[in-house]
Amino acid sequence: MLRPNTLEEYFGQSKVVGQQTLLRSLLDSQEIPSLILWGPPGCGKTTLAHIIASTNKKNGTARFVPLSATSASTNEVREVIKQAQNELRLCKRKTILFIDEIHRFNKSQQDTFLPHVECGTVTLIGATTENPSFQVNAALLSRCRVLVLEKLSVEAMGLILDRAVATLGIRVLGQDPSSSVPGLLGSIYIEQKALDTIAYLCDGDARTGLNSLQLAVQAQVSSTRQNLLAQDGSPQEILVKEEHVKEGLQRSHILYDRAGEEHYNCISALHKSLRGSHENAALYWLGRMLEGGEDPLYVARRLVRFASEDVGMADPSALPQAVSAFQACHFIGMPECEVILAQCVVYLARAPKSVDVYKAYANVKACLRNHKGPLPPVPLHLRNAPTKLMKQLGYAKGYKYNPAFSAPVEQEYLPEELRGIDFFTWTPTDS
Numbered sequence: 001m002l003r004p005n006t007l008e009e010y011f012g013q014s015k016v017v018g019q020q021t022l023l024r025s026l027l028d029s030q031e032i033p034s035l036i037l038w039g040p041p042g043c044g045k046t047t048l049a050h051i052i053a054s055t056n057k058k059n060g061t062a063r064f065v066p067l068s069a070t071s072a073s074t075n076e077v078r079e080v081i082k083q084a085q086n087e088l089r090l091c092k093r094k095t096i097l098f099i100d101e102i103h104r105f106n107k108s109q110q111d112t113f114l115p116h117v118e119c120g121t122v123t124l125i126g127a128t129t130e131n132p133s134f135q136v137n138a139a140l141l142s143r144c145r146v147l148v149l150e151k152l153s154v155e156a157m158g159l160i161l162d163r164a165v166a167t168l169g170i171r172v173l174g175q176d177p178s179s180s181v182p183g184l185l186g187s188i189y190i191e192q193k194a195l196d197t198i199a200y201l202c203d204g205d206a207r208t209g210l211n212s213l214q215l216a217v218q219a220q221v222s223s224t225r226q227n228l229l230a231q232d233g234s235p236q237e238i239l240v241k242e243e244h245v246k247e248g249l250q251r252s253h254i255l256y257d258r259a260g261e262e263h264y265n266c267i268s269a270l271h272k273s274l275r276g277s278h279e280n281a282a283l284y285w286l287g288r289m290l291e292g293g294e295d296p297l298y299v300a301r302r303l304v305r306f307a308s309e310d311v312g313m314a315d316p317s318a319l320p321q322a323v324s325a326f327q328a329c330h331f332i333g334m335p336e337c338e339v340i341l342a343q344c345v346v347y348l349a350r351a352p353k354s355v356d357v358y359k360a361y362a363n364v365k366a367c368l369r370n371h372k373g374p375l376p377p378v379p380l381h382l383r384n385a386p387t388k389l390m391k392q393l394g395y396a397k398g399y400k401y402n403p404a405f406s407a408p409v410e411q412e413y414l415p416e417e418l419r420g421i422d423f424f425t426w427t428p429t430d431s
Contacts, residue, residue, distance in 0.1 A: 012156030034124040039149030042205030045127035049098045062094045069104035084122045095122045102126030103135035110137045131261045151204030158199045190240040216244045279349035300326035314354035366428035376415030
C-alpha cells in the first residue's frame with residue numbers, strides 16, 4: 001500500500017530517475033536493457049524494479065517475475081526461463097526477471113542467466129547491496145547497465161514518511177485535520193518532531209524508517225486498546241511522541257556490513273585518516289566500525305599493521321603500542337576495549353610517519369620476483385659450518401665475527417651480483 005507505483009511518486013535518487021536521466025529515456029522508448037541496481041539497504045532498489053516492470057506491463061510489452069536469491073533455487077530459475085521462452089515464442093512478450101540480492105547467487109548460478117540475457121529471452125534486473133564488480137560475474141555484468149542508488153537523504157525520508165502518515169490516515173499534530181481520515185481506533189496523531197527524528201535516525205533506509213513508524217504507532221495503539229472510547233463516548237485520541245519513536249529505535253541505525261563493501265570502505269577511511277594524521281576523522285571511522293558491530297580484534301590487527309607500514313622507524317614505539325592494544329582487546333573485549341582502540345588510534349594519528357621500511361621491503365620482493373634464472377647462492381663466508389665436511393668446502397671461511405672487532409668491519413653480506421644495492425633507494429625494473 002505504501003510502495004509508490006510511478007516515478008513521480010518515487011522520492012530520492014534524482015540522479016537515476018530525474019527528468020533528463022538515462023532511465024527516463026529508456027522507459028519512454030520501452031527498450032529496457034538488463035540492469036543491476038546497486039545501493040545500500042532501503043534505498044528503493046526493489047521499488048524501482050517494480051515501477052520499471054509496471055511501466056512495461058501497462059504497455060503490454062512484458063511480464064514481471066520476481067525472485068529472491070536468498071530462497072530461489074537454480075531449478076526455479078530454469079523453470080522461469082523456460083516459461084519466458086514460451087511467452088516469447090507464443091505471445092511475442094518478453095519477461096522481466098527481477099532477482100533480489102543477486103550477489104547471493106554463486107558464480108555458476110549466475111552463469112545460468114548468461115545465454116538468455118544475451119539472446120533477449122529475459123531482461124534481467126538484479127538488486128544488490130554489494131559492489132557488483134566483485135559479486136557479479138564479469139560476463140554477466142558486461143551485459144547489464146549498472147545504476148548506482150545512493151543512501152536516501154533526510155529530506156527524501158521526510159517526504160516518504162509524510163506520504164506514509166497521509167496514506168494511513170495519521171494526523172500530524174498542528175496541521176490541518178481535514179486532510180486525514182480517522183482510523184478504527186479513533187484519531188491517531190503524531191508529532192512532527194517524531195517524524196523528523198525517524199528521518200534522521202534511520203540513516204537513509206526507508207524500510208527502517210517505515211518500520212520504526214509502524215512500531216511506534218502500534219505500541220501506542222496497544223497501550224490504549226483497553227480504553228478505545230473516552231468517557232463521553234467519542235473515539236480515544238492517540239498521540240505518538242518523539243520519545244515513543246526513540247524507544248523503538250533505541251539508537252541510530254548504522255549502515256555497516258561486516259562482510260560487505262562498507263566493511264572495506266570504513267577500514268580504508270580509517271587507514272587513510274591515520275596516514276593523514278587526522279585524529280578526529282580516525283576516531284570517527286573507528287566509531288562507525290565498532291558501533292556497527294565490527295570485531296575489535298580485526299581493527300586492532302589493522303592498527304598493528306599500520307604501526308609498521310606507515311609509522312615505522314619514525315616512531316619505533318608505535319608497534320609495541322599497537323600490539324599492546326591488540327592484547328588488551330583480546331583480554332577484555334567489547335565494549336570496554338573501545339577506549340583502548342581509541343587511544344591507539346589517536347597515538348598513531350599523532351605519531352610521525354615513515355614508509356621507508358615498507359618501501360624497502362617492497363623493493364626486496366620486486367627484486368626477487370624479477371630475477372632471471374636461479375637465485376644467487378648464499379656467500380660461503382656467511383654460511384654456518386657445523387660439520388668437518390662443510391668446513392672443508394669453505395663454509396664460514398673468512399667470516400669476521402663483528403663483536404671481536406673494536407671498529408666497524410668491512411665485510412660483504414649480499415650475493416656478489418647484488419653488492420652495492422640499496423633497497424631504500426633502488427627502483428625496480430622489469431628487466
